[in-house]
Amino acid sequence: MIEIGKVQTLTIERITPIGAYLSDGFDTTDVVLLPEKEVPKNSRAGDQIDVFIYRDSKDRLISTTREPKIQIGEFAALKVADITKVGAFLDWGLEKDLLLPYNEQTVKVQKGRDYLVNLYTDKSDRLCATMKIYPLLKVDAPYKVGDWIEGYVYQINPEIGAFVAIDNLYHGLILIKDANSDIHCGEKVHARVSEIRNDGKLVLSPNKKAYKEIPKDAVAILTKLNESQGFLPYNDKTDAYLIKKEFNMSKSSFKRAVGKLLKEKKIKITERGIEKNGK
Template sequence: MVEMGQLNRLKVIREVEFGVYLQGDRDGGILLPKSEVPAGARLGDHLQVFVYLDTNDMPIATTRRPRAQVGQFTNLKVVEVNDVGAFLDWGLPKDLFLPFNEQTRRLQPGEHVTVYLYLDNTGRIAATTKVEKHLAADVDYQQGQLVELLVWRRTDIGYLVIIDNQAQGLLHQQDIHRPVRPGQRLSGFIKQLREDGKITVMLEKPGYGRVDPLAQQILQYLEARNGFCVLGDKSAPDAIRETFGVSKKAYKMALGQLMKAGRIRQDEQGIHLNG
């Protein structure tokens, strides 16, 4: 059975001048255009393809990989807005449709938006910004568990994130020690599982990476300068004070904290941001 809006592994059943047909649910198969056919593909071969509807609402296959499949969340750029809705760039020739009634606000071309991909009642692939209704309320996580995060949107106290393509979480501002923006995909850890079912996450493993204000200042300095600073724990006190406004002793303590947490490393040239 062919799954619309998903990657499928399908058998080549017929060759034509303009491509090949792959075994599918419809008579005659599903077309993979000639420009998409891998070199050396033959009858009987199995190809991994993404299946969607073309501009005539006919199933078509592509060897290209869209930025998301049906059932997934992602962040996409709005390329057009017209009388029926918005259209998003998802990496395929036919843009992804986002109906007006699936928008939480009116969108503008050029902006990026977090969406969930679904099949509408006609079988067409579409997107919605009403992602909350597609997030699971009952998930099974453990404190400290490694998870994948999609940064969703900013709030007054941090960022809402989507955890493992299934649940909502909160990344508190106090746990952010590097630049974060909506649309980013990051690795993180479960920080707390609250009794009300809400989840908080952090970017560093619990017990590591918590730093004082001076250490945060050093990290921000490194991030703004390609992860490098010439000032190490043997640098002149005056140079340290001029750059960071603190004593050499305080600076060395902050460096020690960051190295212990695995955030930086030091060599003869200076200090380097890890990762």
């Protein structure tokens, strides 16, 4: 059975001028097209190939050898490529961007920003994204009080706090009293577990007390790195004015914080700037 929204191994049934028709190897009448430009050279009928199934601009099932950034049922932080009358469109690594309908948005999204979404099929069997991921997350995360975690803010309630998807999988919450005023949906956060509730959900603390083992300036640099895909174009030769503007700290404070992060092997310095280890 050919399944939409998944990478699967299919069999080439026949090759035509417009591409190869693929089946699951059992029902040879149920086929999907792999466009000619994506058919590997020297392919023949009977060969197997890994492809992702989705719908093209005319809502026809089609396959691609490109690997998407998200598959059905998964979570991923995707960048908003465009905003139209029907909703936002996200870059998920394929030619046709992924629709995030307005009624599936928990906040008004902004072009160029990343937002955590889940991939699902709508009533018309079309692939769409949703930001309404609260009921999809799990409890009983493998963390204890004091552990550091990373996750994405996926919703903000001004009376409760910022909801965080830990590891894009588990429930987390930064209480409103601990949340920064400029925290936003789509932001990647680094926080410490301060409480494990009876229901298994984790309360997180990114405040100064939680960062006791990591000085404030080092935390600021790590946060900027997380927001910039693990790279920042700054080093000890960068003008002090730019350091102050970007990090709100003096150049000497910046150099001390970088030195501590280097010692702890959290970052590395290259000719281009700072890179986060394990990014």
